[in-house]
Amino acid sequence: MIDLYTFFRSGTSHRLRIALALKGLDANHIPVDLRTEEHSKAAFMSIQPQGLVPALRVDEHVLIQSPAIIEWLEEAYPSRPFLPKDLLARQYVRSIAAIVGCDIHPVNNRRVLEHLRGHFKADEDQILEWCAKWIVSGFDALEKILNAEKNRGLYCYGNEPTLADIYLIPQVESARRFKIDMNRWPLIQAIDKQCMTLSAFINAAPSKQKDAS
Ligand SMILES: N[C@@H](CCC(=O)N[C@@H](CS)C(=O)NCC(=O)O)C(=O)O
CATH class of the missing domain: 1.20.1050.10 (Glutathione S-transferase Yfyf (Class Pi); Chain A, domain 2)
Structure with a gap:
């Protein structure tokens, strides 16, 4: 089970939504509203201590930082690669x-x-x-x-x-x-x-x- 903490207008959430979809992975979207400062409240800060979306929960693991999450996706799901061979x-x-x-x-x-x-x-x-x-x-x-x-x-x-x-x-x-x-x-x-x-x-x-x- 994958949970994606996301905000619709966030560019970093957007890039992760594209990456997940290209890898053929479904995620349960959990919106975090930046307009109401939900990302700075204790509930989300306990998930992502920087208070930044996106975050990905994979089983009991919380993954943060979109570049690092996308690299993990690339390594964990190598079919349909994001990088050329050369x-x-x-x-x-x-x-x-x-x-x-x-x-x-x-x-x-x-x-x-x-x-x-x-x-x-x-x-x-x-x-x-x-x-x-x-x-x-x-x-x-x-x-x-x-x-x-x-x-x-x-x-x-x-x-x-x-x-x-x-x-x-x-x-x-x-x-x-x-x-x-x-x-x-x-x-x-x-x-x-x-x-x-x-x-x-x-x-x-x-x-x-x-x-x-
Ligand atoms: N380097 C981080 C940056 C994440 C980031 O900047 N997220 C923005 C939305 S695109 C955010 O949560 N901003 C909250 C704020 O600036 O208050 C990543 O790529 O995950």
């Missing part, structure tokens, strides 16, 4: 995941934005400007990297989704939420469109979640 191709795929997971998502996380609002008195226009700054610079680089990749196919690498797409698509969703015009990045848009033909990506979308509102 070592340099694996490095390329991981580098795209890292641009999103290490360089774009963390600086636009809710707790960072709340600190900008509360401590530095940023207004909503400034918050959007902040988010756009990191998403635009990250996506500009990604578009160049995708453009230069000779093995790019329908997806970031080849013709099957990889770890790179698992990270990229939630970040595209978040860019749209921050009102960023995606027309600047035709390759990223095409990959997003392609991913959204697959049920694993369609069903993982924020709007499809039972806690979406």
Whole structure:
């Protein structure tokens, strides 16, 4: 039995929902509402001491940190791999995941934005400007990297989704939420469109979640 602690609009929960679906695994979704600070309350903090979603309960084990959970999924369920075989191709795929997971998502996380609002008195226009700054610079680089990749196919690498797409698509969703015009990045848009033909990506979308509102 797998329980997924998730919030519909969380990019890290979104990437884990895609990863679980691509591995063909069903999880019981337990929503944790970030809007009502449910993640900072004792019940969830006893599950994830950082107070961050997602978390995965597998039998009596609690797994935290989406990159580490996705690596565990890859190792525990090696069929339908997230990484290509070639070592340099694996490095390329991981580098795209890292641009999103290490360089774009963390600086636009809710707790960072709340600190900008509360401590530095940023207004909503400034918050959007902040988010756009990191998403635009990250996506500009990604578009160049995708453009230069000779093995790019329908997806970031080849013709099957990889770890790179698992990270990229939630970040595209978040860019749209921050009102960023995606027309600047035709390759990223095409990959997003392609991913959204697959049920694993369609069903993982924020709007499809039972806690979406
Ligand atoms: N590195 C963590 C980051 C998790 C994370 O930042 N989760 C966000 C939602 S996408 C969260 O719970 N934020 C709560 C907050 O910022 O207050 C992971 O990948 O699991």
